[in-house]
Amino acid sequence: MSDFKRNEAVPLDLGWINHIHVNKSAADRRAASLANRRTVKKEYQAAWLVKAIGLIDLTTLSGDDTPGRVERLCRKALRPLRADLVEALGLQDYNLATGAVCVYHEMIKPAVDVLQGRLPIAAVSTGFPAGLTSMETKVREIELSVAAGASEIDIVITRQHVLTGNWQALYDEMLAYRKACGEAHVKAILATGELVTLENVAKASWVCMMAGADFIKTSTGKEPVNATIPVSLTMVRAIREYHEQTGFKIGYKPAGGVGTAKAALQYLTLMKEELGNEWLEPHLFRIGASSLLTDIERQLEHYVTGNYSAAHRHAQP
Numbered sequence: 001m002s003d004f005k006r007n008e009a010v011p012l013d014l015g016w017i018n019h020i021h022v023n024k025s026a027a028d029r030r031a032a033s034l035a036n037r038r039t040v041k042k043e044y045q046a047a048w049l050v051k052a053i054g055l056i057d058l059t060t061l062s063g064d065d066t067p068g069r070v071e072r073l074c075r076k077a078l079r080p081l082r083a084d085l086v087e088a089l090g091l092q093d094y095n096l097a098t099g100a101v102c103v104y105h106e107m108i109k110p111a112v113d114v115l116q117g118r119l120p121i122a123a124v125s126t127g128f129p130a131g132l133t134s135m136e137t138k139v140r141e142i143e144l145s146v147a148a149g150a151s152e153i154d155i156v157i158t159r160q161h162v163l164t165g166n167w168q169a170l171y172d173e174m175l176a177y178r179k180a181c182g183e184a185h186v187k188a189i190l191a192t193g194e195l196v197t198l199e200n201v202a203k204a205s206w207v208c209m210m211a212g213a214d215f216i217k218t219s220t221g222k223e224p225v226n227a228t229i230p231v232s233l234t235m236v237r238a239i240r241e242y243h244e245q246t247g248f249k250i251g252y253k254p255a256g257g258v259g260t261a262k263a264a265l266q267y268l269t270l271m272k273e274e275l276g277n278e279w280l281e282p283h284l285f286r287i288g289a290s291s292l293l294t295d296i297e298r299q300l301e302h303y304v305t306g307n308y309s310a311a312h313r314h315a316q317p
């Protein structure tokens with residue numbers, strides 16, 4: 001991470017944005033092939049699942065969240081696996097924890113109380129999940145979340161800017177959010193399930209990166225369709241090309257509906273194949289998920305009790 005240079009806004013190039021084209025059937029074919037990949041050999045899958053734990057933004061974003069639930073989530077984030085599993089996997093000397101926790105603004109304080117700086121806190125701001133409060137309210141929400149102790153802010157973009165092709169408005173919005181975040185890293189949630197086409201997903205990815213987003217993230221988890229492999233392929237290829245053109249490395253966060261070890265392995269494989277090992281670290285890759293850790297723990301338990309092959313019959317990356 002030593003040569004890591006945080007993204008900075010670059011001028012919006014509308015000529016470039018308007019010419020972006022995505023070959024949907026090629027993306028679909030590539031996505032279908034990913035399910036059969038053998039990049040990660042079976043014997044390494046347990047190690048990859050342990051790695052995946054460190055990439056999770058362990059999330060609770062429910063209307064009935066309470067301080068008690070968030071405190072429990074944070075304790076789980078600090079000790080993601082049961083002690084017997086840690087011992088069986090030989091991980092006693094490894095400081096295993098999730099990448100971060102992700103909560104609503106009102107739940108930052110209980111998270112701060114438990115984590116005490118040991119893990120980053122990501123807060124969803126800007127009128128999550130629809131993002132349809134006033135711009136003034138959204139910017140203020142970011143400022144309050146940063147002041148409360150969030151070091152990462154997951155913003156939601158205004159979907160109508162994409163749906164009406166108003167790229168300048170999206171760029172200006174993202175610039176304002178990035179400025180309000182200050183030193184806190186900003187993840188731009190595109191809500192891809194509401195953007196209709198992969199072309200829109202690609203264009204929105206580019207505009208948000210050009211306006212200074214540190215990460216681009218698929219979904220809030222509240223849209224009818226959340227993270228998918230074709231959408232992810234489109235976004236990580238935009239990240240790859242943005243890096244080639246500007247030298248800035250942007251992180252990627254699939255989120256919403258990523259609930260199985262099998263899905264996590266597919267996303268790790270995708271990142272490795274499209275962007276390389278460097279993008280398998282928490283400063284460039286997170287998986288936003290509320291239930292994934294439970295399934296990973298279950299699969300690792302099968303692994304240490306010898307039932308791993310059976311458990312992973314359908315989980316080949």
Ligand SMILES: O=C[C@H](O)COP(=O)(O)O
Pocket residue numbers: 059061102219220221222255256257258259288289290291292
């Ligand atoms: O940002 C994270 C998502 O809201 C989590 O979605 P999930 O509950 O489907 O895992």
